[in-house]
Amino acid sequence: MSTLNSMVVFEFILGKNVCMKNTSPHDFFSPVTPSSVIGFVGIGNMGFAMLARLLDQGWPCASYDIDPLQNRKAQEAGAQLVNKASDIGALCRISFVVVVNADQVRDVLEGDHGLLTTAQAGDVIYLCPTLGPVDVGQFAQRALGKGVHVMDSPMSGGPVRARQGQMSLMLAGPSHILAQHQPLLDAITTQCFVISETPSDAAKTKLANNLLAAIHLAGVSEVLAMAQAWGLNAQTTLDVMQASSGQSWIGQDRMQRALNNDFAPRAHTCLLAKDTRLALQACDELKVSPPALGQLATQQFEQACAQGFQEMDDASLFLQAGGKPLSGL
Template structure:
């Protein structure tokens, strides 16, 4: 049996680790917040003191961190090479990368790991914290068959859908950034619609009820505008996530000289929310950029 480790016990990673444990796997974990790893281990599992220990202990290492730079730290450390997990992973081990990144960066990472004798799966994820905790996320993956042969039981434990999109890295990340294009635009549009309703004096609960049962609904409207109605901007996915992700979308399109007018506008909306002080709030806080509206305060 292969052994599995996971780095990054944030909103998504914690739920994914729980799903692995629930499936009967012994899960090694590392997080920069030592208390998060220790809390997980108390319920079953192994808290690793550092990334080197995680890499040495596991045949499959799953990285669930915020962006490419943090993924580099997981693999290669922030200074000396041996601070990360890559230098300590056994030849033939698999690194599963779950962050939203530039597809070209993912392609280059595969080559770097292959040169070290390691296998790689480009595997960005979608679904949110609740689905991560229940093992129901979607994984958009690409990698060589040998990597899947080792990692597949763990992927299936974490996800309701594991899409295999190609034998080389990059294909998973390409699909993920298109998903993020839609997600970001839908959140921005949902916020704009709710803001107009508030400005015009429409009862927000009634508006939410009607829209979620009408053709104008989207998953993002239904999910994120519930946060607005509750007045709860606890960050399940923060404003700055879409500053980053839509930035990647636009960078990729710019390299191809491909116009993305809606994505550009949505990116500017999230940028405005971020610079206005809402960077770490839930991404539904993009509604706070609209002037002259009184937002619901939820239950006291």
């Protein structure tokens, strides 16, 4: 086999490194460095936090979003703005898609102005929304038909932890790409969890986590509202729970905000409602019996949305359970 043919084979199998300056196959193994523009499609709460963290550490970034306010924030932070997702595909060899649901992913990947219309063979797209595993697998398969790798990479922890580099990032995809991108991933967060090399496995892990988070949140909301109805001081009760066997991270985070009458959305109620539905849907698709508590938590979130809390922070489950904030009354 000629040298040229050997290089073509290496490119197909390994994917062309974004920082490569020549045609040497050895460049395919070089760690990525902050010398190429990292793309972001979707810079809402989480996407902006990730982008801002990379910019702070010297990684040049470009971004696209439909929200003018977020675009202005990104530009002020130092990002290069583009007009459509396909511009990210043309400009960036590594991109992060940080939108909300499968329909939005389909649009920004495969729509008329989607990333895949301009992406090059060997490009890598990190798919960060919480999605069903079947959808993730299908997106990855169709992208691979164009020579583009989709890395299944849902995240958890909220925008504050994302900005601090402490969110959880679950990863499923080719191990050689993860190794090559380790400096970039380290710049984003210290909490990376490699699940497997199979896109959809990280999605399953995220749905399992979020269903448990919903169970915790529904439970603590009802119990704290109950304690308040018993005549107990809700703040003292929450403090005891967090120092005792009833402790949970999401309980502490959300219930403290609820008691402070702070329902500004960090994580919208409708998002965790969507995630719980996706978890139960995955059970159906994978022919696994759904957990009973998960079904109950899903119902609680559906009721909260029906009562008008869908655009509020998911701490609103405390209100849905009959709880009363301690301030701002």
